[in-house]
Amino acid sequence: MNREQFEALVWERIDGTLEEADRARLAAYLDAHPEAREWQREIEATARRLGAVKEVPPPEILRARIDASLAASRRPQPPRSSLLARFRDLLVPNFTWGSPVLRAERGLSKPVDRENLGRYLAMNAKRSTVITGFVVLVVVAVLVIAYYSMHRPPAPPENAVGATGVAQRYKAEQIKEGDVRLDLKSEETLDDAIFAVLTEEQKADMLDRLSAERRIRFLAAVNIDEARYAKMDRKQKAALLDRLDASGRAQYFAAFQIDEAQFQAMSMEAKADMLDRLSAERRIRFLAAINIDEARYANLDRKQKAALMDRLATDGGRQALEAVLQIDEKQYQAMTMEAKAEMLDRLSADRRIRFLAAINIDEARYAKMDRKQKAALLDRASADARMADVLSRYCFANMALERMPLVQQAAVWDRMSATGRAAELGRLGIDEAQFQRYDAQGKADALRRLETMDRRNIEDRPRRDRRE
């Protein structure tokens, strides 16, 4: 036995598959070769290391992803037998030579269950009916063919066009395969080709079918606000989609075809692809929402890009959906220019970038603006953009709270979504049950405490930034 064979036996012993004879051989080899004990120790150490590795449980999200992808996939089909096999089964299912009784008696199969014999015979009778019917049909068909081959109808005279004349006059050329071509250019995607043949009505429908949130984002991309959109006719709406570049359009095709469930089912690769397909502008906006700039994005690998999408789906996306409108347009209109500018300054960086992107101003240009210009920016934004990105954050500002009557201040809590309120109450360390016991004054006080916390947070920000 050489070293290799010895080591193979050691592994077999560890696996518990070593036979008695080999066990004796192994012991003999160890006695004769003291150095083999060292080899054995090495192998055992490797086995221990392998055995000590802890199992890694699947992440919880995996099950959701599997379920979502199964829901989106084709239902499994039972195996299909060939046409011939199906026909054979119809005529002679479970074909056997001789009856089951005979086969059993000849020892060719298991003994027949006598109680089931009646069922077998009934099945046989049914099968005979099918065979008889089939034979009758074949005979009738043969007779009909034979008759007409012997008694052909006379050919019509040349001028006997009769009722077919009209049909022949209006008959159209059949559409051939070659008549329908998509003519895809090499750089053109199938989506582009489909888009090119959509009617204006269909394009307008597409826009109308968008959720309000998606439409606002879409309109921002083509520099149209919701109010202007509302006045548009179908033709103009259709033209909006034409104004988007190909990649922007692709996103909106995706908007129709991908829902949350499908997103969950997407692989990491597919998510990264989605990001790559975003237009530069959309990507910047997307990245701003999750605090990643384009330069950093360019260095990300596909895995990291996919992780970004996950972050959006869990944090940013949800945040956007749960945006609570805490101040209305009327209150905004009552604000001074100073207050408006202050609102913008106090926005978090990501919110401000998003807001500025919506009105096509970048951060660098913003930094150079004076208070008046900043206030004017808010005026330029559509009501929706203002509400979504700015006003929603500022009900807690003193300038707004001070102007509100106590009841209205308390009512701010009622206008929050359940999740939003739970989050804010969580910051204050109180639960919903405690909160429900508060009167209007208590609720207003709770708002002020939040406002103080926000203010402190904002005031501390430059210090924190410097530390970082």
Next chain:
Amino acid sequence: MLVAACLAGDQTAFAQLVDAYEGKLFYAAYRITGSADDAMDATQGAFVKAYENLGAFDPSRKFFSWIYRIVLNEALNILSRRRHQSALEEEMADPAEDDPEQLCEAEEEGRCVQRALMELPGEQRVVLVLRHFQGLSYQEIGEVLGIGEKTVKSRLFTARQNLRAVLTKQGLTQ
């Protein structure tokens, strides 16, 4: 039974199969790819493929060997696609890479073994994973991979020898 029920339209039957195999398949894929993300992709892809092709499943075979084979292929395919991106290397990059002692102190044992596993060819890694991390017998490994028991033994032996060599190089098998 569950496969037949699933083919007959029972929606819950496949869910039971997922319940039974999700953890095992994920762990196998994780050890093959060395990445939780890739393992999730492989497991998800395997279940979808199995579901869509359930009609083609040969009932005379064991379901577990069929689905294991699918997930292993998925995992290896993902790895070959990732070869140039070296996502794993990045994920497992360690500043103490050159110093075996420091490496062993710094990293958990599992990560050391995983690193060693990743240095083996896919074919060898697969048999090691099936034997040591899935606890499959030689016969079961043979069924999954469609090879004979003797081939399993010899492949496993080569894989173990190579793994030991890598671990020794890393200063782990002392």
